[in-house]
Amino acid sequence: MDESDAHLFYVRDLPSESYDGRRGHARAAVAGSEMRVARGVYADATWWGSLDQRARYVARVKAVERTRLRQPVISHWSAAVLHGLPVVAQSLATVHVTAPRATGGRSYPGVTIHCVPLDDDVVELDGVMVTSLPRTLVDIAASAKTISSVPALDFALHEGRRGEKPPLLARTELWDAHSRRMPFAGHARARAAIDFAVTDADSPLESVSRVNFMEIGFPVPELQHRFDDHRGLIGFSEFYWPEHRLAGEADGKSKYTDPRYRRGRTLEQLLLDEKHRADRIRALGVSVSRWGWRTAIDPRALRAHLLAAGLPLPSRPRARNRGTGA
Template identity: 40%
Template sequence: MTSLTIPGRFELIRVGAGNRSTTDDRTFRRAVERGELVRVRRGVFIPASLWRGLLPLDRHRLAVAAAVDGAAAPIVSHRSAGALWGVWLVGDAPVDVDVLASPANGTRREGGFHRHASADREIEVADLEGMRVTSVLRTVVDLASALPFREGVAAVDWALAHGIERAALARLAMTLHSAGALKRAVAAIAFGDARSGSPGESVSRALISEMGFPPPELQTRFSDRLGLIGLTDFYWRRWLLIGEFDGMAKYRSEELRKGRTPAQVVTDEKRREDRLRATGPRVARWIWADLSPARLGPILLGAGLPRTA
């Protein structure tokens, strides 16, 4: 959890303001135009061949490293700190680099930074590969206090699964945040569950609660005469309904495919679902595009799950 590898970090090309000339500017600009370099931020470039091979979050990690170099660098926070620590983040990678700012300067976006006003900038700050970053504990609390409930739950679920105590999150939240932010943080921290298997499962569980459906069991073990079928994402025992979030990563990731082709993964998933159905319950499945009340609600209602609130 505390290790950090930023692909391409040591290939960054920095053009210092003190020794940059018009010729240097023109040289780098032309290299960008030719597709040889990518401008990560002002005065910082990387070979395009490396950039093209990076995932969106790795590109953001690289942008963070490019932005906060130097002794006077700001403290990385919120989603940018979450990206560095590996916290579950929902949605697209951040555009700007999140950093802490003084209350006098206020919260604002400028120059590629999203500055978050904080009177407690030096509380829970860690050194990570030469960068000043809010600690894992504070990063999760800041995310839970600043993000919508579903996204905050994903961060808290990740923290609990990585051994951070709920009480520690709650204690820090009480010391750092305004009434509105505290309310958001407390709700996400109380709802968090270490058994969540992915950010999509976390968002699904939060949305299920928001829509008034009964809470599901998490990671229920199912077996048949052939042995273990697997652990299900969600199970409503009273209604004999299994819920499965399909994040699609298992089809794309070589690591998760474990040597199988995407077609073989699809076949294995179909067999697994057939075995689950054969034990008695119905199975409802959904994907990221279904994570809204307008889409997930009808899926669950159509599968026979009633709203109880």
């Protein structure tokens, strides 16, 4: 039994004659002492308020899974969350379930039903049946925008710097899952996203930046470029455009809050170390440009930011005027 089982109240577990008990949960939700998590499922409001957005979504997924007549297969973004993949906030608006066409069903508010073949792409996670990791990623890549699917793909393929950790899966597993699904709607979009994914993106912020580089038309940068000076290793820059002597740093909040990055340093020491690192890179004749989520997610803002930093857009060939033969 996981933590949510102790805090979720299922109306179906009440005696059928307990009309007042069933109505009691609805009244408590109106009063604010309980929260309606899913159809026929309520939670203590204090406990619910202590959860972050992702934990609330996991509780909602499990509530839906346990109230369906047949045990469902959780899929798409819902499966991605259970697999531990990064997801965009907008994807947490509904619980995704995949069912064979013969036994499918209708979507309803808060639950989206996908009636497509499952083959053998199903695994069990903590007692919940979910699409396998490769199938989940292919489903996402086929149905979501590239800026949403690539962070999840990059995360699953990530090997760490110099291959310091094994990836969650190999790219060949994605292609196998893609082949098993064929033919399916969105297969070309999924193929393009899988092709675009890389093994050395360190964060979803880097992945989003890469997608928008492509959308804007900026040159493709080197990833995780190593810089050294006479004192030895300076560090690695997320992006580097050698022709323009420009290093790009995508700085998310986790860089300053995650213990893995801070390694016991205070915030003040971390900021000072980052300044010294950037100064050493600039001493090599390389400019350093930094940006965060607000800039990365907005192509217009990222375009303006990098143009100001000195990264030019490649000139496009002028269209020929067919009328004059020019």
